[in-house]
Amino acid sequence: MVKIIVKNISKVFKKGKVIALDNVNITIENGERFGILGPSGAGKTTFMRIIAGLDVPSTGELYFDDKLVASNGKLLVPPEDRKIGIVFQTWALYPNLTAFENIAFPLTNMKMSKEEIRKRVEEVAKILDIHHVLNHLPRELSGGQQQRVALARALVKEVQSRLGESF
Template sequence: MVRIVAKGISKVFKRGRVVALDNVSVIIENGERFGILGPSGAGKTTFMRIVAGLDVPSSGELYFDDRLVASNGRLIVPPEDRKIGMVFQTWALYPNLTAFENIAFPLTNMRMSKDEIRRRVEEVAKILDIHHVLNHYPRELSGGQQQRVALARALVKDPSLLLLDEPFSNLDARMRDSARALVKEVQSRLGVTLLIVSHDPADIFAIADRVGVLVKGRLVQVGRPEEVYEKPVSVQVASLIGEINELEGKVTNEGVVVGSFKFPISVQSDKIVIGIRPEDVKLSRDVVRDDGWVLVGKGRVKVVGYQGGLFRITVSPLNSEEEIVTYSDHPMSAGDEVLVYVRKDKIKIFEV
């Protein structure tokens, strides 16, 4: 295990014209599972490359425990001396090597004895349940088995830090859940510190203890995934961590008005955006008598789709082009007028 400390890390390219990271400071504790979430181009992979030693910060300092490993454009500790295992997005398996040879490759480069290499490879293969395919080539393996081979190659060196760069993007949806569970189980068993970079919030919720959100190179929020989900600092963070409805409203003495919707909330700013998650919206043809839900007005169903066993319904206020999306276990028809309810304590307010 290792404690990662980033102090004011910045990275610029093209003589300062492109800022990939801007004064990023964060601490990743020993044995922690930490996620970096952000859109494409936010600086996620750049940060991971600096942690791995594949790149250096233009300014700022990076520590492994109390050891300075990179500082202000200088590489102090090279990648091979950082005890890191890394799983790339493409897995990067050598097609002409068997699964055993792929896993053993870093140990072979370290000039370990054949007996020690075999012991380590068989040990990690048993943990990942791929001992029966060690003599197979990558083309003979399923996507899940290839992913496990890539993970085994990262773990066979007995790393203190495991880096995962979009590790599940090449798996189909059915396999991703089991792959996430496997990574979390292996990390818990080995106690290694884990850093995962992803644009998919499902990866973060499944694996990370804490998450840092990167937007345009800046670390804008750090917290437990559920905290960031419930209390995002901005509309952009809210949309990165999960689906959210964004509504521009007019502030009045009685609340915020959006067409025929009236949200009974008190705000100080004159210009705001309301955010409400789809699961915090309920549509009904009849009055709902539940203290947890508040009626905001009538709406008209615009679009009805079907997704994941639920109906995805888009509703607009009667006299506005704004839209709210929610999910229901029963269908509705386009053009229907419905009562729109929301959970009052789940309404998010963003100043613009």
């Protein structure tokens, strides 16, 4: 895991007309569990996207341990180098890929061996009780199974931090 330090992060959209985050400061210690609660439109997803590197803060700085990863509108470390697993509320499953392929996707991108991919996917699928649907497409899965496939995709990869939305 990694220590996440958020310093004075703000995020504005529509040329400053919409303020999604306003001067957020927090330190999330290595191994600490952290949750964000708030109504729709409060900036929870924007905050996660900035930590994951899918968006940049308009102002402020984001550190992983002592390394500056984003600062004042600049992405200094791209998402693929942040070692973060993330699951969004909409699950973001690829409709043309089986559950196995969806779970294996990040490992395939890492050029991992097929045998290691198979082993990791089957291990996580068994823990989440979805091993019996690995050959199914997302449209053939229940909502709960889709959620567990998305969660498995975040768990199968060795990461420094995991982000989850609306569990």
